[in-house]
Amino acid sequence: MEALIERYKVHSPRSRALYERALAVLPGGTTRTSVFYAPYPLYIERGAGCRVWDADGGERIDFNGNATSQIHGHGHPAVAEAVRRQAERGVSFGAPSEAEIRLAEVLCERISSVEQVRFTSSGTEAVMYALRVAKAFTGRRKIAKCEGGFHGAHDSVHVNFAPVAPAEPEDRSGVRPESQGMSGYEETVIFPFNDTAGAEAILEQHGKDLAAVILEPVPGSRGCLPPDPVFLTMLREVTARLGIVLIFDEVMCLRVSYRGAQGRYGVTPDMTTMGKIIGGGLPLAAFGGRRDLMALLDPSAGPPVIPQTGTFNGAALAAAAGTAAMEALTPEAFDRLEKMGERLREGLSRVFRRREVKAQVTGVGSMFRVHTTDRRFETLRDTAYGDRRLSQQLFFGLLHRGILPFASGMGCLSTPMGEAEVDAFVGAVDETLVEDMGF
Ligand SMILES: Cc1ncc(COP(=O)(O)O)c(C=O)c1O
Structure with missing residues (x-):
């Protein structure tokens, strides 16, 4: 984990500088708890379609969409x-x-x-x-x-x-x-x-x-x-x-x-x-x-x-x-989102099986969430049993590989996305498991 955080810091000096500046005027450097993660969050400079760029110019596919609100991405x-x-x-x-x-x-x-x-x-x-x-x-x-x-x-x-x-x-x-x-x-x-x-x-x-x-x-x-x-x-x-x-x-x-x-x-x-x-x-x-x-x-x-x-x-x-x-958001737009959601969930399930990771993906339509447990979910309480360390490693692995997810493991799709972006997410999870975590 420490190595992943060090790599994150190397690639985000300007976000770090903005964070340090923000600390003087915003408690914890942000204005809502959910966007903070240690050691400091990436500060985003701009977005276009389903992509965002951070303060250091790092480009990522936006699977966060400002907490699922940006269903058309940025600048539709x-x-x-x-x-x-x-x-x-x-x-x-x-x-x-x-x-x-x-x-x-x-x-x-x-x-x-x-x-x-x-x-x-x-x-x-x-x-x-x-x-x-x-x-x-x-x-x-x-x-x-x-x-x-x-x-x-x-x-x-x-x-x-x-x-x-x-x-x-x-x-x-x-x-x-x-x-x-x-x-x-x-x-x-x-x-x-x-x-x-x-x-x-x-x-x-x-x-x-x-x-x-x-x-x-x-x-x-x-x-x-x-x-x-x-x-x-x-x-x-x-x-x-x-x-x-x-x-x-x-x-x-x-x-x-x-x-x-x-x-x-x-x-x-x-x-x-x-x-x-x-x-x-x-x-x-x-x-x-x-x-x-x-x-x-x-x-x-x-x-x-x-x-x-x-x-x-x-x-x-x-x-x-x-x-x-x-x-x-026409019925056709929802059909596309639905198909992409299924593709993403199937792709991730295949990866978790192939790498023998205790993880699973849930979701409906364009909403999904990765859970780092193989527990069978009956109520929402069952989702509390995830492996926090594994979740964190996945998060920083994805950030490093051009993906902006939620720190919680949740994600969402947007209409400017296509199969290429969905496959990029699945590929980034697989690479993180293999290259960063040795699965
Ligand atoms: C289901 C649900 N209800 C209410 C809220 C609160 O909305 P807001 O953040 O706009 O106050 C949220 C925000 O994430 C939500 O997901």
Whole structure:
């Protein structure tokens, strides 16, 4: 490992200098925890298509895509043109604009649960508002979330996300905050992903107090595990029966099909949160759902039950970029992404078998994750058993071989990619295993 870090340092002196400069003004030299890795992260200077260049000129294929948001890579012609045109006309106004109506129409047309939608600047806010709607609608205080699910930084959901130690108790409903300084999270109930009977028992137990059940139908950052359709159907049935608002957090997994994860698996929640790809790379997110739920935000007949604030909600620039990006995401574009995702997962599985490495790849559509364990995954807790050292070696091996992945082992595809880029990823993993790790 030390040798790989030394090699990394030799190739990144300017990133190191930027990091040292940043330390004076940004805690840890960055502005979000997820982009930091030791000894210091690469600082990116520019991107074009599916490639990015770091401060030292190193070129890499971008399998990170700013945490899966850049589904068209960098500088997609239609998105860039929409941004240029809107920038010339004004980027945001203290008034609604047609740009936000157009994006709202695209989302309402595609996503089955979304009869009406409201915009925010981040997925965190979208989740916060969806939960607020559910609480106001039901008059209940508690919510339930999946162990291992990620829903942003809001106090009630920033819990039980990180890998749990294998020794942790099997009781899955206990809540564990991921940060100090939070409050109110004690009202959150935890249930296991894909464990249909276990989750159902927990939801039945707390049912009359629960305003919302929230989950990523395809968990992203944590596991990239495909959902068991029986599990999703159970959640739909139980929440409907107990009067709980079912929220699909599709901030990340909307990218698994033209109609999102709910379209792919044929389960329609009451509300959906969206983000990342819907902003075309700019900060924009949304929550939407049934008309009677969204009516709580309607100010046209007097003060609304839920006043929504947010200076940049649906800002014209982001809405224009988002509309262009979504319109370029045709069913054909999703077919291509799907095929490339399959090619990548098959290629990696072949490599792990051939090199006899205890590793596996999971994923759906254009999302994937490498896990450094051969454990059989039943719930997201099982993904916590990876070999951290092996994961780190793979990460630095890939960085060295022209690939920008997530430090977590996750990755995503973008529309400018083709088979050559997918094969480059698989080849870089194989080379790392052989040349850097002696498999
Ligand atoms: C599923 C999910 N929900 C919510 C969020 C939070 O979104 P944001 O980072 O825009 O606040 C994320 C971000 O990664 C996410 O993946």
